[in-house]
Amino acid sequence: MRGKPTLRDVAERAGCSITTASNILQGRSHLYREDMAQRVLNAAHELGYRANSVARSLARRRTATIAVVLDPQHARLTHNVYAHDVLDGVLAYLEPRDYDIRLITPRTNDPAAVWRRIDNGSIDGAILIAPVMGSSLLEWRHYSTLPVVAVGSTLPDEYLLSQVDIDNDAAMASMVEWVIQQGHRAIGFVKGHPLHWSAHQRERAFRRVMAQHGIPIREEWMLQGDYGSETGASAAAQLLRQDELPSVVLCANDEMAIGFIQKCRDLEIPVPDAISVAGFDDSYWARRMGIALTTVQHDRYQVGYLAAQILLHQLETGDARPQRMLIPGALVVRRSVALANVLAAVPDPHATILTEGGSRL
Amino acid sequence: MRGKPTLRDVAERAGCSITTASNILQGRSHLYREDMAQRVLNAAHELGYRANSVARSLARRRTATIAVVLDPQHARLTHNVYAHDVLDGVLAYLEPRDYDIRLITPRTNDPAAVWRRIDNGSIDGAILIAPVMGSSLLEWRHYSTLPVVAVGSTLPDEYLLSQVDIDNDAAMASMVEWVIQQGHRAIGFVKGHPLHWSAHQRERAFRRVMAQHGIPIREEWMLQGDYGSETGASAAAQLLRQDELPSVVLCANDEMAIGFIQKCRDLEIPVPDAISVAGFDDSYWARRMGIALTTVQHDRYQVGYLAAQILLHQLETGDARPQRMLIPGALVVRRSVALANVLAAVPDPHATILTEGGSRL
DNA sequence: GCCTGCTGTAGAAACGCTTCTAAAAACATC
DNA sequence: GATGTTTTTAGAAGCGTTTCTACAGCAGGC
Numbered sequence: 001m002r003g004k005p006t007l008r009d010v011a012e013r014a015g016c017s018i019t020t021a022s023n024i025l026q027g028r029s030h031l032y033r034e035d036m037a038q039r040v041l042n043a044a045h046e047l048g049y050r051a052n053s054v055a056r057s058l059a060r061r062r063t064a065t066i067a068v069v070l071d072p073q074h075a076r077l078t079h080n081v082y083a084h085d086v087l088d089g090v091l092a093y094l095e096p097r098d099y100d101i102r103l104i105t106p107r108t109n110d111p112a113a114v115w116r117r118i119d120n121g122s123i124d125g126a127i128l129i130a131p132v133m134g135s136s137l138l139e140w141r142h143y144s145t146l147p148v149v150a151v152g153s154t155l156p157d158e159y160l161l162s163q164v165d166i167d168n169d170a171a172m173a174s175m176v177e178w179v180i181q182q183g184h185r186a187i188g189f190v191k192g193h194p195l196h197w198s199a200h201q202r203e204r205a206f207r208r209v210m211a212q213h214g215i216p217i218r219e220e221w222m223l224q225g226d227y228g229s230e231t232g233a234s235a236a237a238q239l240l241r242q243d244e245l246p247s248v249v250l251c252a253n254d255e256m257a258i259g260f261i262q263k264c265r266d267l268e269i270p271v272p273d274a275i276s277v278a279g280f281d282d283s284y285w286a287r288r289m290g291i292a293l294t295t296v297q298h299d300r301y302q303v304g305y306l307a308a309q310i311l312l313h314q315l316e317t318g319d320a321r322p323q324r325m326l327i328p329g330a331l332v333v334r335r336s337v338a339l340a341n342v343l344a345a346v347p348d349p350h351a352t353i354l355t356e357g358g359s360r361l
Numbered sequence: 362m363r364g365k366p367t368l369r370d371v372a373e374r375a376g377c378s379i380t381t382a383s384n385i386l387q388g389r390s391h392l393y394r395e396d397m398a399q400r401v402l403n404a405a406h407e408l409g410y411r412a413n414s415v416a417r418s419l420a421r422r423r424t425a426t427i428a429v430v431l432d433p434q435h436a437r438l439t440h441n442v443y444a445h446d447v448l449d450g451v452l453a454y455l456e457p458r459d460y461d462i463r464l465i466t467p468r469t470n471d472p473a474a475v476w477r478r479i480d481n482g483s484i485d486g487a488i489l490i491a492p493v494m495g496s497s498l499l500e501w502r503h504y505s506t507l508p509v510v511a512v513g514s515t516l517p518d519e520y521l522l523s524q525v526d527i528d529n530d531a532a533m534a535s536m537v538e539w540v541i542q543q544g545h546r547a548i549g550f551v552k553g554h555p556l557h558w559s560a561h562q563r564e565r566a567f568r569r570v571m572a573q574h575g576i577p578i579r580e581e582w583m584l585q586g587d588y589g590s591e592t593g594a595s596a597a598a599q600l601l602r603q604d605e606l607p608s609v610v611l612c613a614n615d616e617m618a619i620g621f622i623q624k625c626r627d628l629e630i631p632v633p634d635a636i637s638v639a640g641f642d643d644s645y646w647a648r649r650m651g652i653a654l655t656t657v658q659h660d661r662y663q664v665g666y667l668a669a670q671i672l673l674h675q676l677e678t679g680d681a682r683p684q685r686m687l688i689p690g691a692l693v694v695r696r697s698v699a700l701a702n703v704l705a706a707v708p709d710p711h712a713t714i715l716t717e718g719g720s721r722l
Numbered sequence: 723g724c725c726t727g728c729t730g731t732a733g734a735a736a737c738g739c740t741t742c743t744a745a746a747a748a749c750a751t752c
Numbered sequence: 753g754a755t756g757t758t759t760t761t762a763g764a765a766g767c768g769t770t771t772c773t774a775c776a777g778c779a780g781g782c
Contacts (some may be wrong), residue, residue, distance in 0.1 A: 055768030
């Protein structure tokens with residue numbers, strides 16, 4: 001026996017066949033007499049035997065490995081905060097179930113190359129993180145028969161893909177409802193990345209609720225962003241140049257809200273006194289930065305966790321019918337949105353944005 | 362041919378042996394006549410053949426997969442900003458070289474279980490991310506013969522482990538030198554996590570340079586932290602309670618510096634007017650938060666990139682001698698540290714901390 | 723004593739590929 | 753035309769598992 005001990009070594013030492021050793025080590029001891037089982041277990045332990053997972057995968061025709069695939073557009077983990085939370089959720093579900101994770105960050109957008117990389121026999125299924133419109137990831141059907149779950153993008157039905165996402169539509173709707181309830185009628189909006197479905201959903205929900213309340217939408221207050229804080233800042237610059245201003249601006253995510261607010265600061269425009277700002281996502285970093293942002297909180301960790309759960313369910317049952325799961329968000333009211341009328345009556349030049357603890361920025 | 366096409370299918374279609382097909386598809390066309398090679402290549406293309414990587418791994422006895430292992434103490438990716446940058450660097454190096462990444466986040470500290478998980482034949486080598494003192498990861502020699510590189514922890518030599526890390530010692534030394542040069546003599550220090558080697562190195566460098574300059578260290582100004590911003594804040598609280606204060610406090614990382622500064626704000630103690638604060642790491646988030654923190658910048662991405670490079674080199678050459686690589690950091694002077702004497706002369710009650718762009722916090 | 727039905731065990735094929743070894747074919751040499 | 757040399761191709765033995773199938777041995781029922 002040179003190198004690592006194999007099943008044959010264990011069998012030899014226990015004085016039995018490879019079959020017997022294999023069965024017992026897989027927990028099928030009840031097939032054998034007590035002493036046989038013990039002999040094998042002891043032999044394995046004495047040799048420090050560990051089953052070779054590659055050989056096992058080949059024989060079993062399954063690898064107990066799941067790929068987590070980032071969109072080529074967002075292949076840098078550093079800049080993809082969303083992916084961290086989702087990954088943690090995925091890991092939390094898979095690790096105890098002895099599944100492994102293969103992290104794939106394609107550097108190209110050629111679908112054939114991307115899928116050759118993903119589906120090369122080494123994984124049982126894949127979780128696609130926030131595929132954008134036109135992403136090569138979405139062409140999987142042409143290249144793969146693997147079970148796949150997409151997260152972070154609520155795709156049109158024709159993609160025939162299992163999905164887990166937050167309920168962008170409902171969450172944004174409740175945000176708009178709430179803002180209106182606070183007395184706001186002049187409402188601006190900063191849109192998200194045009195290639196993200198979530199951006200369109202959030203905008204659509206905004207427009208719908210506005211229409212339901214008979215509030216006209218001023219297109220000059222609808223600003224294009226891309227989910228990055230810089231575009232939030234430039235949206236602020238662009239908006240604040242106008243003669244007439246909205247009383248509140250809803251940003252399609254927190255990043256842009258942060259950018260927006262920081263630009264307001266630079267221009268010495270107090271938030272929420274002069275203008276209210278709301279975000280979406282309840283990012284850890286907005287809180288960390290001491291910005292008491294009114295926003296929508298949702299559980300990205302949970303998204304990852306559920307995606308992993310669905311994927312494993314599909315693997316185990318073979319039921320590959322696309323499933324869709326929407327997780328509700330929750331409105332988090334902090335201080336970046338003020339009552340529309342009250343503020344007009346009682347302006348307070350000293351109040352700026354407050355942290356949750358109440359300290360001044 | 363049912364299911365995916367195999368090498369046998371390709372060979373059959375091309376009318377040659379499996380050997381021939383295998384060789385040609387691996388790029389050894391020169392062994393064969395031109396037309397044979399073409400036939401095989403065409404057959405493979407027509408069938409949409411993709412080599413099964415599990416079978417290949419078994420036959421080749423190498424998997425072209427590297428494990429990236431987080432310390433069980435820091436298994437949540439969300440809370441491990443360091444890991445993101447390193448991972449990006451690792452991915453950037455490995456992806457073009459057709460290596461895959463297995464992400465492992467052990468949930469237990471039992472070394473046998475951890476290593477059974479890591480070294481089960483499915484990887485060729487491992488990169489350990491910032492193993493802490495006493496980590497089960499460091500006991501690898503008892504459980505594995507895999508090539509391993511540790512990053513983010515400059516370990517004592519006896520671990521016999523290849524390492525890539527930033528040069529904590531030199532970087533902290535230059536920070537201390539600079540601060541002294543700015544006229545400071547009353548210098549406090551907030552220590553990092555007691556289980557991290559980096560924390561000890563940074564502290565040791567601090568003490569050494571202080572001694573070199575003949576400046577006595579006041580132990581009541583040496584505060585224990587754990588690299589988290591909360592401990593930075595409590596260090597501030599603890600320090601500011603004292604009668605005599607240092608003119609500058611060096612924090613062992615940016616997180617703690619941020620916490621420290623935020624506590625100062627809460628207590629309405631102007632930084633750097635009343636007290637200067639420096640950090641270490643040049644975290645993206647300090648910049649984002651508009652804190653113009655004087656700190657040490659270093660390239661975590663590069664750390665990951667080099668670690669991957671070293672690991673692959675070891676795999677390819679078989680040269681497993683532990684290598685050590687230190688990456689220098691660079692002092693980044695911003696505004697959170699003021700000249701010690703100038704400030705005493707010209708106090709400016711209105712100046713608080715400034716962002717790089719010059720805007721007020 | 724023959725058949726049936728257990729139980730405990732082993733043999734052997736399969737998974738899909740790589741690669742060592744050797745045979746067949748082609749060519750050159752004298 | 754026999755011999756040696758080189759090129760081209762194929763056979764077959766792995767890699768370390770799993771698992772299907774079969775085969776002893778033995779009890780009980782007729």
